[in-house]
Amino acid sequence: MPQSRVKPLIAGNWKMNGVRSNMRELKRIAEACKKAPKPRGDVLICPPFQVLWPYKEAVKGSPVRLGGQDCHTSVSGAHTGDVSAEMLADIGATAIIVGHSERRTDHGETNVLVRAKAEAVHAAGLIAIICLGETEKERDAGQTIRVISKQLKESVPNGSTAKNTVIAYEPVWAIGTGRTPTSDDIKKAHKALRTRLEKRFGPDGAKFRLLYGGSVKPGNAEEILALDNVNGALVGGASLKSSDFVPIIRAAK
Ligand code: PGA
Secondary structure, X not given: OOHHHOOOEEEEEOOOOOOHHHHHHHHHHHHHHHOOOOOOOEEEEEOOXXXXXXXHHHHOOOOEEEEEOOOEOOOOXXXXXXXXXXXXXXXXXXXXXXXXXXXXXXXXXXXXXXXXXXXXXXXXXXXXXXXXXXXXXXXXXXOHHHHHHHHHHHHOOOOOOOOOEEEEEOOHHHOOOOOOOOHHHHHHHHHHHHHHHHHHHHHXXXXXXXXXXXXXXXHHHHHHHOOOOOOEEEEOHHHOOHHHHHHHHHHOO
């Protein structure tokens, strides 16, 4: 399948930033996406989950969709402080990020847990954005492809399809640091992920969206988004301001 047939996704991960007053910024993003030229790809913002409900109003009538940043593996029950995929779906999420490196590091999330979370996302009828990526130490040891292949194998459920699953390659050392891999390195990593997806899921593997994440900003978005097998971006810091995020949305061709 030619790359041009895979519709890009530009997703913003607001992390632990977002209260009701930030709705202004979201409205600016939504308004910009209503204007020509319309975004070529899908646009998603994943704010902290407590604002999903009020933020729904802000994106109404625009192509911007909302998502969650994490979920529990269960639908409901005695899990103090947790939120389920069903709950996020109930208040308007269309996708949920799972296995972000900050969750893997701060909360000790393993591939097995990430896979169970992705299954919960699928069961709720939502899109799982499954994150993976090597640490700097692993990269320096030349283990990038080995590490991300293992994460892909173990974190992605068998029932995954190109419709319900997006893979985000985010080198841990590139997140929030202003550093990015070379275009060649991104291409190599994405090619390796593509090959493994095709091997496991057949022709559907060619259609999974592979996002790059880690210090994407207006100045590098065009180059990164034009690379083979890069079907969008997962953007942290630069998704918080419309003046940064809108040019990134527009860079997706
Ligand atoms: P960054 O974060 O764009 O701020 O590097 C990306 C992410 O963590 O998803």
